[in-house]
Amino acid sequence: MIGRGRAYVLPRYTTFPMKFYPTVGLEVHVELKTKSKMFCSCPVGEWEEPNTAVCPVCMGHPGTLPVPNRGAVVFAVALGLALKGKIARVSQFYRKNYFYPDLPKGYQITQYSVPIVRNANLLGVRIERINLEEETAKSLHTEDGSVLLDFNRAGIPLLEIVSAPDIRDPEEARRYLVALQAVVRFLGISDAHMEKGQMRVDVNVSVSPDPDRLGTKVEIKNLNSFKAVADAIRYEIKRQSEVLSSGGEIRHETRMWNGKSTEPMRVKETESDYRYFPEPDIPPLYVDDSVLEEAEGMLVEMPWEKEERYREEGVPAHLASILAYDKDLSEAYEKIKDVDPKLTADLLLNVVLGKLNKAGKSLRDFDLSGFREFVKAFKEGKFLRDYLKEGIERHISGGQPFSEIIESAPKVEEVDIRPFVEELIKNNPKEVEKYRKGQKGVIGFFVGQVMRKYRGKVDPREVRKVVEDLLDNV
Amino acid sequence: MDVGVEALRRDPLNAVLTVVEEYEVTEGPLNGLPVAVKDNITTAGIRTTAASKILENYVPPYDATVITRLKKAGARIVAKTNLDEFAMGSTGENSAFGPTKNPHDPSLVPGGSSSGSAAVVGAGMVPVALGSDTGGSIRLPAAFCNVWGFKPTYGRVSRYGLIAFASSLDVIGPIAGDLDILARVMEVISGPDPADATTLDSPPFSYERSREFSARGRYRVGFVKEHLEIVSDEIRERFLALIDRIGQRGNEIVEVSLHSGKFALPSYYIIATAEASSNLARYDGVRYGVRVDGKDLTDTYVRTRSLFGKEVKRRILVGTFVLSHGYYEAYYLKALKARRLIKEEIASWFKEVDVVLTPTNPTLPPRIGAGFSPVEYYRLDTLTVPFSLAGVPALNVPLGDFVGVQVVAPYEEDERAVGFGMYVSEIL
Ligand SMILES: [Zn+2]
Numbered sequence: 001m002i003g004r005g006r007a008y009v010l011p012r013y014t015t016f017p018m019k020f021y022p023t024v025g026l027e028v029h030v031e032l033k034t035k036s037k038m039f040c041s042c043p044v045g046e047w048e049e050p051n052t053a054v055c056p057v058c059m060g061h062p063g064t065l066p067v068p069n070r071g072a073v074v075f076a077v078a079l080g081l082a083l084k085g086k087i088a089r090v091s092q093f094y095r096k097n098y099f100y101p102d103l104p105k106g107y108q109i110t111q112y113s114v115p116i117v118r119n120a121n122l123l124g125v126r127i128e129r130i131n132l133e134e135e136t137a138k139s140l141h142t143e144d145g146s147v148l149l150d151f152n153r154a155g156i157p158l159l160e161i162v163s164a165p166d167i168r169d170p171e172e173a174r175r176y177l178v179a180l181q182a183v184v185r186f187l188g189i190s191d192a193h194m195e196k197g198q199m200r201v202d203v204n205v206s207v208s209p210d211p212d213r214l215g216t217k218v219e220i221k222n223l224n225s226f227k228a229v230a231d232a233i234r235y236e237i238k239r240q241s242e243v244l245s246s247g248g249e250i251r252h253e254t255r256m257w258n259g260k261s262t263e264p265m266r267v268k269e270t271e272s273d274y275r276y277f278p279e280p281d282i283p284p285l286y287v288d289d290s291v292l293e294e295a296e297g298m299l300v301e302m303p304w305e306k307e308e309r310y311r312e313e314g315v316p317a318h319l320a321s322i323l324a325y326d327k328d329l330s331e332a333y334e335k336i337k338d339v340d341p342k343l344t345a346d347l348l349l350n351v352v353l354g355k356l357n358k359a360g361k362s363l364r365d366f367d368l369s370g371f372r373e374f375v376k377a378f379k380e381g382k383f384l385r386d387y388l389k390e391g392i393e394r395h396i397s398g399g400q401p402f403s404e405i406i407e408s409a410p411k412v413e414e415v416d417i418r419p420f421v422e423e424l425i426k427n428n429p430k431e432v433e434k435y436r437k438g439q440k441g442v443i444g445f446f447v448g449q450v451m452r453k454y455r456g457k458v459d460p461r462e463v464r465k466v467v468e469d470l471l472d473n474v
Numbered sequence: 475m476d477v478g479v480e481a482l483r484r485d486p487l488n489a490v491l492t493v494v495e496e497y498e499v500t501e502g503p504l505n506g507l508p509v510a511v512k513d514n515i516t517t518a519g520i521r522t523t524a525a526s527k528i529l530e531n532y533v534p535p536y537d538a539t540v541i542t543r544l545k546k547a548g549a550r551i552v553a554k555t556n557l558d559e560f561a562m563g564s565t566g567e568n569s570a571f572g573p574t575k576n577p578h579d580p581s582l583v584p585g586g587s588s589s590g591s592a593a594v595v596g597a598g599m600v601p602v603a604l605g606s607d608t609g610g611s612i613r614l615p616a617a618f619c620n621v622w623g624f625k626p627t628y629g630r631v632s633r634y635g636l637i638a639f640a641s642s643l644d645v646i647g648p649i650a651g652d653l654d655i656l657a658r659v660m661e662v663i664s665g666p667d668p669a670d671a672t673t674l675d676s677p678p679f680s681y682e683r684s685r686e687f688s689a690r691g692r693y694r695v696g697f698v699k700e701h702l703e704i705v706s707d708e709i710r711e712r713f714l715a716l717i718d719r720i721g722q723r724g725n726e727i728v729e730v731s732l733h734s735g736k737f738a739l740p741s742y743y744i745i746a747t748a749e750a751s752s753n754l755a756r757y758d759g760v761r762y763g764v765r766v767d768g769k770d771l772t773d774t775y776v777r778t779r780s781l782f783g784k785e786v787k788r789r790i791l792v793g794t795f796v797l798s799h800g801y802y803e804a805y806y807l808k809a810l811k812a813r814r815l816i817k818e819e820i821a822s823w824f825k826e827v828d829v830v831l832t833p834t835n836p837t838l839p840p841r842i843g844a845g846f847s848p849v850e851y852y853r854l855d856t857l858t859v860p861f862s863l864a865g866v867p868a869l870n871v872p873l874g875d876f877v878g879v880q881v882v883a884p885y886e887e888d889e890r891a892v893g894f895g896m897y898v899s900e901i902l
Contacts, residue, residue, distance in 0.1 A: 056536050060756045062529065063516045063538060063635040067671045097752050097797070099775060106755020149760070275797035277806060280641035280749055282671050 020244065021211045022237045024167035025204040026229075028180060030159045030190045031135060031197075032075045037155035038134040039066030039109065044157075046196075050150035058155035060104030065281050068093070070291065072157035075189040076116050076132045077287055077295035079159060082183055082302060083127060085120030089287050091132075093279040098272070101147060102137040104154055109134050112276045116285070122183070123304070125176050126164035132285075133158045138197075159190075165204065165214060169237075170230035177201060177226050182303040182325040189298075194225055201229050207240035207250070215240065216250040221265070222257050232257040306330060313337060315345040322349060328363040329353070336372045339379055347375065351389055355396045367395065370402030383409035384459045415457055417450055421470050424449055435471050443467055481599045482510075482553045487575040489590035489597070492521050492554040502548025504662060507655070509544055510603035512591045513554040514561055514637040515646065517541055520551075524637045525569040526559045527781040528757045528764055538635020539670065540604060540646050540663040547662040555590025555603060559783045560754065561611055561639040563587050564854040565840065568785045573842050577619055578876070582839040585615030585854075588649060592619040595649050602650040602659055606636055608643045609742050610834075610858025616649050616870040617834040617878025622656050622895065623649040625858075627886050628865035629674040631660075632667030638753040640746035641672075643862050653899055657681045657892050664888075679888055687893025688900075695720055696730040696827035701857055706837045712877045713833050719901060720831075730823045730830060734815040735860055741809035741816075742859040743852060744796050748806050751793025754786070788848065817864040824884040829894045833857055834870045834878035867891040871898050 034044055040057035047053050057064040080087050094112035110133035117130035135156040140148040161180065167173050181199060184190040192199040201223050208215035220236060223229045239262065240250050255262035301309075307324035310333070311317055323329050323345055336344045352371075356362060374391055377383065383406075391405040424446055425432055431442045446467045451460055482493045491513045499506050511517065514524040516534035518541075523529045541551060558568035566589025567573040574589035576582040577597035584593040588605030592612075595603050596619030605612040607625040616623025624647045631646045638644060646663065650656035658681060665678035697717055702710055721727045732738075759765030759778035766777035782790070796805035823830055836856050840846065858880070861868040867888040870878040881898070883891035 056534070059761055061516075061534065061536070061762065062522070062524070062532070062637040062756070063514075063534070063633075064536075065634050065670050065672075067669060095752050097755060099755065099758065101758070101760050101771065104756065104761065106758065107752050151761075273799045275752070275794065275799075275802075277748060277752070277797055277802070280672075281638075 020207045020209055020237070020241045021215075022168060022205065022207045022233075022240075023165040023214055024169075024173055024233055025165040025217075026161075026163045026167065026173060026176060027202040027204070028161045028163075028177070029200045030161065030180075030184055030192055031199070032072055032157040032159060032189055033191060034069055034071040034075060034157050036069055036071070038069050038072055038132075038157040039155055040064075042155065047152045050148070050152060053152040054154070058104065059151055060106075066109055066279075068282060068285060069157060072132060073116070073285065073287065074291055074294045074298070075157070075187075076130060076159055077291055078187050078189060078298040079161075079184065080117030080120060080130055081295055082187060082299060083117075083120035083122055083130075085117040085127065085130065087287055087292070088114055088116050088118065090114070091116045091285045091287075093132075093282045093285065094276045095279050096274045096276055098274055100136070101149060102139050102154070104137065104151065108136065109279055109282070110160070116287070122163075123176055123179050125166045125172075127161060128164050129160075129162050131160040131162075133160055165206070165217075170233040173203070173233055174226050174230045177229060178325050179303060182327065185327040186300050186303065187298055203229060203233060203236075205233055205236040205240065207237055207244060209244065215244075216252050218250060218252070218262075219254040220257055220262055221254060228257055228259070232262060235260075236262055303330075310341070310345070313341040315341055319345040319349050332363055332366075332368055335368050336375060339372060339375045343379075344375065347388065347392070351392050352396075355393055359396050361396065367402060370395070374402045374406055377406045377409070381412060382406065384412055384457070386460060410457060412457070415454055417454060417458060417463060417466055418470070420453060421446065421450060421467055425470060425474055432471065432474055436474075443471070446471070478599070479508075479552060481597070482594070487577055487580065487584070487590075487593045487597060488572050489556050489574045489577075489584075489593035489599075490553045491523060491525065491556050491571060491590070494520055494551050494553060497550050497552075499550055500546055500548050502546060504544065504547045504549040504658065507549045507602065507659075508552040508600050509549045509659070510553040510555050510591055510594050510600045511541065511551055512557050512561075512588050512603070512605050514557060514606060514639075515540065515604055516635040516637070517551060517554065520554065522554065522637070523571075524560045525557045525571055526757075526783065526786070527570045528759075528778070529637075530570070530764055532763050534635075536635065538646075539632035539667045541635065543662050544659075549659075549662070552600060553594065555588075555594060557589055557591075558587035558611075559786050560637065560750070561587040561606055561608055561644075562750070562785050562789055564610065564614055564851050565842075566590070566593075566615065567842060568783055570783055575842065576839060576876075581841055582876070583618065583842050585618035585835070585839060587611040588615050588623075591649050592616050592621060592623065595619065595621045595651055598651065601652065602648055602655050604646055604659075604663075605649050606639075607645050607647055607858075607862065608639050608746060609862045610855045612645075612647050612649060613834050613858050613868060613870040613878065613880060614854060616872065618839040618876050620872040620874050620876065620878075621649055621651055621870075622653050622872060623647065623870040623878075624656055624660065624888075624892065625861070625868045626660065626664060626679070626888050627674065627867045628862075629672050630676065630679065630867070630886070630888055631664050632670040632673050634667055634669040638749075640749040641753060642749060643742075643746060645862075653892065653895055654681075657684050657896075660888070660892070674886065676886055679892075683889035684893035684896060687890050688896035690893075691723075691897075692725060693720075693829060693894065693897075694726045694728055694827045696728045696823055696830035698735075698830060698832040699729050699731050700735050701732070701832045704836060704856060705833050708838065709833050709835065709877055712873055713831075713879060716873065716879060716898075716902075717831065720898070723901060728827050730827065732816070732819055732860060734812065734819050737812035738816055738860040738863060739852060739856055741812035742855070742863055743792070744805050744809035745813065745863075747789045747793035748797050748809075749793070751790045751797065754782070754790055757782075785848070813863045816860055820860065820864040820866060820882075821884065828883075829890060830882040832880050832882065834880045835876070838876050869895045871895050873902075 111131040120127035206215035310320035565583035566586040591603035592615030660679040
C-alpha cells in the first residue's frame with residue numbers, strides 16, 4: 001500500500017533534513033509436518049542419524065520421478081483458507097534450476113506463475129502468493145572446510161509465503177511473524193520453530209524519500225529469530241536513510257545480518273537466472289472438492305479471533321494479545337479459565353512463564369490440571385493470595401505436586417489486625433502526619449509492619465484496606 | 475546367426491554393455507522370455523550407465539517399473555544394451571563405450587539411440603528388447619535393423635526408472651523380431667503407475683484388441699504428403715509399393731497433410747534440449763556416479779561434468795540457452811506453441827482415416843564415422859519427431875533392407891497401431 005504516507009520517524013540523534021518512507025516485505029519458508037515428504041513416501045520428522053529417511057526419489061537418483069503429496073496440498077489450501085486467500089483450483093509446478101550440493105536434482109520443484117494460493121491477508125498485510133515446494137538437504141560446514149550433507153530434510157514439503165511490501169516498521173514485521181507462526185501452529189501444519197529451521201525468514205527492505213515510490217530493494221538473509229528480524233530491519237532502515245541523506249545510492253543487493261549490522265554477502269552472487277519452466281514430470285495440480293473439504297475441516301479459531309474472545313472473557317487487553325498468539329499458553333488458559341479467566345491469564349503470563357524460563361523449563365513440564373486445582377483452592381478461600389506465587393515456585397523449581405502444595409498451605413485464620421494497626425498509628429505520629437499531607441507512600445510502612453507480624457496469614461490487599469481506613473479516620 | 479547368452483558375451487556388434495549372469499525367474503505369462511534392456515533403464519543391483527562416463531560406476535538401488543513388471547511376469551533380463559549417451563543421438567555412435575554396429579552390415583550404423591537393443595534383436599541374439607523413444611529412438615534403429623519397434627502413447631508405459639532425457643517426450647517401448655511377442659511385452663509393461671504421475675489412467679495394452687483390429691480388414695489408410703517429398707528415392711519407392719499393395723486389398727488410401735511439419739524438428743530440439751539441460755543437472759558427482767575432485771566446489775562441478783560426451787554437452791548448452799532470461803519466450807514458448815499445432819493437426823487426420831502410414835527413416839543408414847554435421851544427423855529424426863511431439867503411438871514395420879514404415883494411430887489407440895502392423899505383416 002504505497003502512499004499510505006506513514007513516515008518512518010528517524011531517531012532524534014539524527015539530524016537529517018529528509019523524511020524517509022521505509023517499506024518491508026517478508027518471505028517466509030515454513031516446513032510442513034505431513035506424514036511423508038513432498039514427492040516421495042519417506043517419513044517427515046526429526047532424525048538423529050543423518051541420511052536415514054531417504055530414498056532414490058529424494059536423493060535425486062537417475063530415473064526417479066516426483067509424485068505430489070496430497071496431504072501437503074491439503075495443508076497449503078488450509079493455510080490459504082485461514083488467511084482468506086484465493087485458492088487456485090489448477091496450479092502448476094515449475095523447476096527452478098541452479099547448482100548447489102544441497103539440491104539433489106539440480107533444480108527445486110516449486111511454483112511460479114500460478115501458485116496454489118494468491119491474495120491472502122494477515123493482520124492487514126497482503127500476502128501475494130503462497131508457493132508449495134520442496135526442502136533442500138541440510139548442509140553442515142565442518143572445521144576442516146568440508147561440507148556434510150543430510151538428505152533427511154531434502155524433499156520435506158515447504159510453503160513459501162511472500163508478503164507484499166506493506167510493512168512499515170520492525171514491530172509490525174515482528175507482529176506479522178508472530179501471527180503467522182501462531183496460525184500454522186494452530187492449524188497443526190507446522191511446528192514452525194525458528195531455531196530448528198522449520199520457519200525461516202528473508203527480509204526485503206527499501207527506503208524512499210517519496211511515499212508514492214518504492215526505493216531500491218535490499219534483501220537480508222541469515223535471520224535466526226524474530227528479534228534478529230526486527231533488529232536487522234531497524235538497522236537497515238537507518239543505514240539506507242543515512243546513505244540517501246548523504247547523497248548516496250542504495251545498491252540492489254543481498255546482505256547478511258551478523259547480529260549487529262548487515263553486511264554485503266561475501267560471495268559475489270552472479271545475476272541469477274533460474275531458468276524456470278513448467279515441471280514436465282507433474283501434470284497440473286488440481287484442488288478438487290475433496291481436498292477443499294478436508295482443508296476446511298482443519299480450520300480452527302484464528303489467534304485474532306481468540307484475542308477478541310479472551311477480552312470478552314475478562315482478560316486485560318495486553319495479556320489477551322499475548323495469550324492468543326501462543327499455542328501452548330492459550331491451550332493452558334483454556335483449561336483453567338473457567339476458574340477465573342483474569343487470574344489465570346495473569347498467573348500464566350506474569351508468574352508461571354517467568355519461573356519456567358528461569359528454571360529452563362517449558363509449559364510441557366508444568367502440571368496444568370494440578371495447577372487448575374491449585375487456583376481453584378485459592379478461589380475457594382483455602383489460602384491467601386501471596387501463597388499462589390510460593391506454590392507455583394515450589395512446583396516448578398522443587399517439583400512438588402500441586403496436591404501437596406494445596407495440602408500444606410497455611411490455613412487462613414480469622415485474625416483481627418485492627419488493634420495492632422491502631423497501636424502502630426499511635427506509636428508513629430510522624431508517619432501519620434506525612435499521610436495527612438498527602439504522602440500516600442507511607443501506607444507501605446504500616447502494611448509492611450503488619451505483614452511482618454502476620455506473615456502468610458493475612459492478605460496484603462486486605463491489610464492495605466484496613467490501614468487506609470484507619471489512617472483516614474485518625 | 476549368433477544366438478543366446480554366449481552370443482551376448484561375445485557381442486561382435488558392441489551392442490551389449492552388461493551381460494546379466496544371475497537372475498531368478500518367476501513363473502508368469504512370459505515364461506522365461508529373455509529380454510535385453512537399454513542401459514538407460516534402471517535395474518536394481520545391475521550397473522546402469524546411460525552409456526556415459528559420468529555413470530560408469532552407477533549401480534541403481536531400484537528397478538524401473540517396467541523391469542519390476544517384466545520380472546513379475548516371468549521374463550529374464552539378460553543384458554543391458556548400448557545406446558547413444560543419455561539417449562542423445564540417432565546413429566548409436568555417441569556412446570562413451572564405442573559405437574554399435576548394424577547386425578546386417580557392420581560398416582553401417584544401427585540407428586539410435588536404442589542402438590544396442592535394436593542390434594541384438596536384429597541379430598537374433600534375443601527375441602525382444604526394451605528401448606526408449608524421445609524423438610524416434612526406438613523406431614529409427616528398428617527400421618535400420620529390420621525389426622519391429624513400438625513407441626506407445628506418451629504415458630501408456632511408466633517412465634519410473636527411465637533415465638530422463640526429455641521428460642515430456644520420453645517413452646519406453648519394445649523392439650522385437652516378432653510382433654506377437656512385442657504385443658505380449660506391451661501387455662506386461664503398460665498401464666497406470668502410481669510412481670509416475672504422467673501415466674494415463676487407461677488400462678494396460680490389450681493383445682486381444684490388437685488382434686481384433688487386425689482381423690477387421692477394410693481400413694481407411696492415410697499417408698503424409700509432405701513426408702514423401704523429403705525422403706530419398708529408394709525409400710519413396712518402397713513405401714509406395716506398400717501403399718499400392720494395401721490399396722489393392724480394397725482399403726481406402728487417403729492423402730493427409732502436415733502443414734506444421736516444418737516446425738517439428740526445430741521445436742523438438744528446443745523442447746528436448748531445454749528439458750535435458752535440467753534433467754542432467756543432477757549429475758554433479760555429489761551423491762552417486764563418478765566425481766572428479768577439483769580445488770573447490772565449482773571446479774569439482776566443472777571437472778565432473780566434463781565427463782559428458784560432446785553431443786550431450788552441446789544439448790545441455792542449447793537447452794540452457796533456450797530457457798535463459800530473454801530467450802525463453804522466443805524459443806521455448808514458441809516451440810510449445812508449434813507443438814500444440816502439430817498435435818492438433820495430427821489428431822485431425824483421424825476424423826478421416828483409421829491409421830496413417832509414413833516412412834520411418836528418410837534415408838538409408840549412414841556408415842559408421844561418416845562425420846555428418848550435427849544438423850544432418852538431427853534430420854534422421856524428421857519423420858519420427860512429429861509423433862513424439864503429438865504423443866501418439868507409432869509402430870515401425872520393418873520392410874527389410876534398412877527400410878521401415880511407421881503405423882501411426884490416434885492418442886491412446888496403441889492397439890490400433892499394433893493391430894494394423896499385424897495386418898500388414900500378413901500381406902507383406
Ligand atoms: Zn524419499
